Amino acid sequence: MCRSRYQRLVCGSFAALLLLVALPQAQAGITFQANYLDGANEGFNDTSVYGGSTLGAVRRNAFEFAMNIWGSALAPSYAGETITIDASFDGLGGTSTSATLAEAGTNRHWDLNPTNPLLYADAIANHNVGYDILVGASEGTAIFNSDVDGSTVLGTKTWYYGTDNNAGANQIDFVSTALHEIGHTIGFQGLIAQDGSYTGSITGGAFSEYFSQYDYFVVRTSDQSILRNLSQTDRATAITNNDISWGGAQAIAANGGTLPKLYAPSTWASGSSYSHLDETTFALELMSPLYTDGTTHEISALTMGMMVDMGWTSAVPEPGTLAVWSVLAITTSLVRRRRRD
Ligand SMILES: [Ca+2]
Numbered sequence: 001m002c003r004s005r006y007q008r009l010v011c012g013s014f015a016a017l018l019l020l021v022a023l024p025q026a027q028a029g030i031t032f033q034a035n036y037l038d039g040a041n042e043g044f045n046d047t048s049v050y051g052g053s054t055l056g057a058v059r060r061n062a063f064e065f066a067m068n069i070w071g072s073a074l075a076p077s078y079a080g081e082t083i084t085i086d087a088s089f090d091g092l093g094g095t096s097t098s099a100t101l102a103e104a105g106t107n108r109h110w111d112l113n114p115t116n117p118l119l120y121a122d123a124i125a126n127h128n129v130g131y132d133i134l135v136g137a138s139e140g141t142a143i144f145n146s147d148v149d150g151s152t153v154l155g156t157k158t159w160y161y162g163t164d165n166n167a168g169a170n171q172i173d174f175v176s177t178a179l180h181e182i183g184h185t186i187g188f189q190g191l192i193a194q195d196g197s198y199t200g201s202i203t204g205g206a207f208s209e210y211f212s213q214y215d216y217f218v219v220r221t222s223d224q225s226i227l228r229n230l231s232q233t234d235r236a237t238a239i240t241n242n243d244i245s246w247g248g249a250q251a252i253a254a255n256g257g258t259l260p261k262l263y264a265p266s267t268w269a270s271g272s273s274y275s276h277l278d279e280t281t282f283a284l285e286l287m288s289p290l291y292t293d294g295t296t297h298e299i300s301a302l303t304m305g306m307m308v309d310m311g312w313t314s315a316v317p318e319p320g321t322l323a324v325w326s327v328l329a330i331t332t333s334l335v336r337r338r339r340r341d
């Protein structure tokens with residue numbers, strides 16, 4: 001059933017998905033491109049000799065390989081649909097046994113319907129409306145930890161920049177990490193805080209708090225209440241009590257009819273809790289919070305189901321709604337992926 005405007009969009013996206021299945025050659029995919037922010041001779045521009053190439057070139061090749069996997073997996077809603085990611089390598093620190101591998105997120109959210117406190121990550125907003133809302137502005141940011149390649153952080157472990165998913169025992173697969181972070185940049189990211197409040201806000205907006213297209217689908221596992229409809233206190237309890245799951249129809253179907261469990265350890269982990277699949281249940285899933293040896297380069301049906309639930313491949317809305325968008329005046333925090341040995 002399609003009742004609200006939002007649900008109509010989801011139904012439209014399902015029709016588009018069926019078309020994609022029937023006519024795969026007709027879909028060109030979405031173009032992902034990187035805007036490398038590193039300085040001369042560091043990060044993605046590092047000129048150190050690496051194999052027969054340079055370290056920077058090898059890093060760029062691996063990141064672009066990951067972007068192309070996402071680009072092929074998503075169907076465009078308009079000609080030339082492009083997602084630009086600000087990408088860099090920076091020292092994010094860590095210890096010999098634990099480190100943030102990378103962090104990423106959308107660069108902004110958009111309010112597509114002022115009568116509803118629902119915000120869309122930039123890339124999904126573009127996809128929904130059928131054009132680039134803010135031309136010239138990158139949609140997301142991904143920062144990778146350059147310290148991993150040093151001898152202190154995670155000891156002798158280093159990044160593996162090959163694209164063949166063949167990282168050695170002492171290596172961390174960069175492509176799978178990049179795939180994970182790109183997922184965050186295109187909307188796999190909630191706006192809830194540890195205290196159960198939503199951090200989205202709009203200057204002059206009609207609502208006191210706003211939630212994202214990700215928050216829209218989170219439910220309390222124990223009674224399947226929609227999380228955003230609970231009191232702030234009850235939300236705070238659920239997100240630190242292993243009691244949240246994904247309530248979107250496409251992902252549930254991809255998970256065999258069971259609501260996919262989300263990561264909600266008893267101790268709130270900023271950047272990890274809530275905005276990932278549950279680590280214990282889904283250790284090898286792309287969007288689990290911890291890097292696990294054996295992670296693949298596959299965007300699973302479960303992950304794609306969550307993306308479709310959130311609006312990817314949805315149809316372009318009616319032109320009559322185009323005049324009402326407003327800019328969200330918040331800076332979005334970044335979501336992290338960690339390594340723990
Ligand atoms: Ca840098």
Ligand SMILES: [Ca+2]
Pocket residue numbers: 132133134135136137138139
């Ligand atoms: Ca843009």
Ligand SMILES: [Ca+2]
Pocket residue numbers: 147148149150151152153154155156157158
């Ligand atoms: Ca290291």
Ligand SMILES: [Zn+2]
Pocket residue numbers: 180184276288289335336337
């Ligand atoms: Zn993550």
